[in-house]
Amino acid sequence: MMVNLIVFFGLALVAVASAVGLLLSKNAVYAALNLILNFVTVSIFFVLLAAPFIALLQITVYAGAIMILFLFVIMLLGAERLSTGPVLPWQRPAAFVLGGILLVEAIYVILFRSGPATEAIAASSGFGTPEAIGDLLFSTYLLPFEIISILLLAAMVGAIVLTKKRKQDG
Amino acid sequence: MLPVQYYIGLSVVLFTLGALGVLIRRNAIVIFMSVELMLNAANLAFVAFARAANSMDGQIIVFFVIAVAACEVAVGLALIVEIFRTKHNINIDQMNSLQG
Numbered sequence: 311m312m313v314n315l316i317v318f319f320g321l322a323l324v325a326v327a328s329a330v331g332l333l334l335s336k337n338a339v340y341a342a343l344n345l346i347l348n349f350v351t352v353s354i355f356f357v358l359l360a361a362p363f364i365a366l367l368q369i370t371v372y373a374g375a376i377m378i379l380f381l382f383v384i385m386l387l388g389a390e391r392l393s394t395g396p397v398l399p400w401q402r403p404a405a406f407v408l409g410g411i412l413l414v415e416a417i418y419v420i421l422f423r424s425g426p427a428t429e430a431i432a433a434s435s436g437f438g439t440p441e442a443i444g445d446l447l448f449s450t451y452l453l454p455f456e457i458i459s460i461l462l463l464a465a466m467v468g469a470i471v472l473t474k475k476r477k478q479d480g
Numbered sequence: 481m482l483p484v485q486y487y488i489g490l491s492v493v494l495f496t497l498g499a500l501g502v503l504i505r506r507n508a509i510v511i512f513m514s515v516e517l518m519l520n521a522a523n524l525a526f527v528a529f530a531r532a533a534n535s536m537d538g539q540i541i542v543f544f545v546i547a548v549a550a551c552e553v554a555v556g557l558a559l560i561v562e563i564f565r566t567k568h569n570i571n572i573d574q575m576n577s578l579q580g
Binding site: 314315318322325326329330332333337342345348349352355356358359360361363364367368371372376377379380383384385386387401402403405406408409412413417418421424431432434438442443446447451454458461462464465466469472474479 | 481482485486487488489490492493494497498499500501503504505506507509510511512514516517520523524527528530531534535536538539542544545546547548549550551552553554555557558559560561562564570
């Protein structure tokens with residue numbers, strides 16, 4: 311139990327520190343690298359939560375494809391040079407106040423309003439394996455699965471159409 | 481596995497940091513990355529509840545959330561690239577052509 315707590319809080323510290331790093335870094339490339347670290351840490355949490363397929367999916371798709379796309383665009387646009395602070399001077403304190411309220415409220419709900427903190431029941435065998443996910447994807451969740459493929463097609467076509475050069479008329 | 485409240489607490493903290501990122505930062509790409517952080521926090525909550533309830537449905541939902549996030553990032557970054565082509569700037573304070 312103690313080892314579990316140490317592992318959890320160590321990883322949670324890395325996750326929160328990299329999220330704060332994303333928030334505070336002046337260079338967009340550093341922000342992207344912090345976010346990659348955050349994704350990898352959350353992926354380790356997924357492994358701890360008996361979701362190995364989702365963990366590797368997270369690393370492959372999120373940290374491996376989405377963040378690389380972000381880095382390409384950052385370097386394409388030269389967005390490392392970042393800009394000044396917000397135009398409205400009260401915006402930053404208001405954001406912190408609202409964020410603080412959200413955090414306090416959520417911690418109150420978790421500490422005082424949630425059910426009893428029980429140790430989880432043991433996971434059924436084959437929980438979180440690719441076989442279990444594939445089984446569900448092709449039986450109960452077949453319709454969302456097919457719709458996702460259409461969504462991916464639409465996103466691909468949309469991204470290409472948006473960045474095509476316009477033909478000059480006349 | 482620790483009680484689910486620990487994981488939900490971490491998910492809430494990450495979500496709040498992502499929301500703060502959307503509110504505070506001025507660079508459109510960093511705002512987009514903060515949105516991805518919020519999605520990731522929600523994924524963590526889903527997987528934690530899936531494990532606590534011993535049900536695979538939460539993991540299937542995370543599968544779909546990751547797929548939708550990938551599509552959204554592709555289209556969103558294409559939009560940002562297009563905006564940059566005309567304005568040569570991705571500071572969101574400069575994107576006020578629809579104002580007034």
